[in-house]
Amino acid sequence: MKPRVRFAPSPTGPLHIGGVRTALYNFLLARQLGGTFILRIEDTDQERFVPGAEDYIIETLAWCGLQVDEGPHVGGPHAPYRQSERKPMYRQYAEQLLASGNAYYAFDTADALNTLRENTQGGASTFKYDATTRMQLSNSLTLSADEVKERLNRGDEYVIRLKVPANEEVVFEDVIRGGVSFQSSLLDDKVLLKSDGMPTYHMANVVDDHLMEITHVIRGEEWLPSAPTHVLLYRAFGWEATMPKFAHLPLILKPDGNGKLSKRDGDRLGFPVFSLDWTNPETGEVSKGFRERGFLPEPFLNMLAFLGWNPGTEQEIFTTEELIAAFSLERINKAGAKFDFEKAKWFNQQYIKTIPPAELANLVKPQLDDKGITVSNEFLEEASRLLSERLTFLNDFWDQGQIFFQEPAQYDVAMLKKKWKEGKKEFFPELVDRVEKLADYTAGALEVEVKLFMEQHGLGFGDVLPIIRIMLTGTMQGPAVFDTAVLIGRDETLKRMHKGLVEFDGLVIS
């Protein structure tokens, strides 16, 4: 059987990193096994539908390079891939279960059931629609056939529920957790078809996974408690022989404290939890995405893959191709992983420094475009070369490299006060002059010239270099001074030096 896996999100909002990781694991397994990666949109709840969410999901997968083989935007042999569009298909399956006695009509209203639940709150047991209560409720099990028919004809609202067998042990194998078992009497008679005719998640999921010939269901741990219901459904349909393998992923947790990672944690702790920027269509509120924060897709995926999985070797930096080769469901951990933004940054930084300067130049170019700055490709490439080991995020390029494109906006006055002193500063006009006359304007020649200048005047590196650095960049940080001087060119270097000569005295006095 050809491996077929699916990522099946609900379009209820932006994808957070847990969702992306689920997609990634599905993708990795599909690619490793030469199988098919399917995107299915589970939009059976019209009330929670959020406009733009589906596009967001598709854009995220595209940005990450998780190419979808079948899905709503690319089609495929099992189209449609949006459950709302598959609505007419589910009814017959519900009826099949009705006919075989595995399901029944239930006429109880949601309000009535809520009341029952409230009345049993805090007691020994909470109300559950199950084998012990269903004979006291109004459904096709308790009503006469005639009355059921009459209610149906009259147009009474109803749902179709799964008739969960009493006192059975439901056992299934989870690839990650091993054998898992549930007592069927603890399960409730889940609604299969809602009163609006839409299937519930459980129904649609099982039917579609079967129809789409899914071989592995890889999803979050929050689905583990409903997995036995799904197993029962496969059984009721007579599909148990081709039931997919289940793998329930551990959750991604808050870095501090406990609980699932949520949007709030990101806001609170200052890091993104979504893949891309997201604008809430109702409030207009914008949530930061990893992409916009300066992450690149490969390290983003690399980092995500390691949240709950590891290859068993000491290699941590992986390309997506390498992840495909190394991945295995069996090596996924059982326990939830707390998200660590520091480690996420490290993956990104490690990746950026491997990018060839010409390529990095292309990646950072938009930052200059935004500022209306145009430079030659050679210039940008050299700037990228100088900065590539110094960037954690792509966005750091401007912060660290702006002095390549514009004069320093301010000077490190505290340092100037220490270094711009009588007895030393008098020599600098001569240095500027020598730079101007230097025959060979290269980093090497500059260094030789500066050393010569120092020797002749009995000055040390500490007397001279900080001054040159501040003249050129304004700060004590940044790439090698001589490289910087060569990059910005002799004219610009001289211009900045002259400016320093003019301004430093005033700065030191104040």
Next chain:
RNA sequence: GGCCCGUUCGUCUAGGGGUUAGGACGCUAGAUUUUCAUUCUAGUAACAGGGGUUCGAUUCCCCUACGGGCUACCA
């Protein structure tokens, strides 16, 4: 409350009946860079607790504690 899943350095984790319990992030120190960052080296730090089983348990079993998930006509 009930059910299910889980628990190795602060964090992500390797390991698995006998190990100096390994790596990575972070942090600290040193080296390099007369800057900062990078890089390199070193250091820091863990088997939740209690019972078994065993010659020997961190590893297997049980209990407890703690954490998480689920408990809707939401997914």
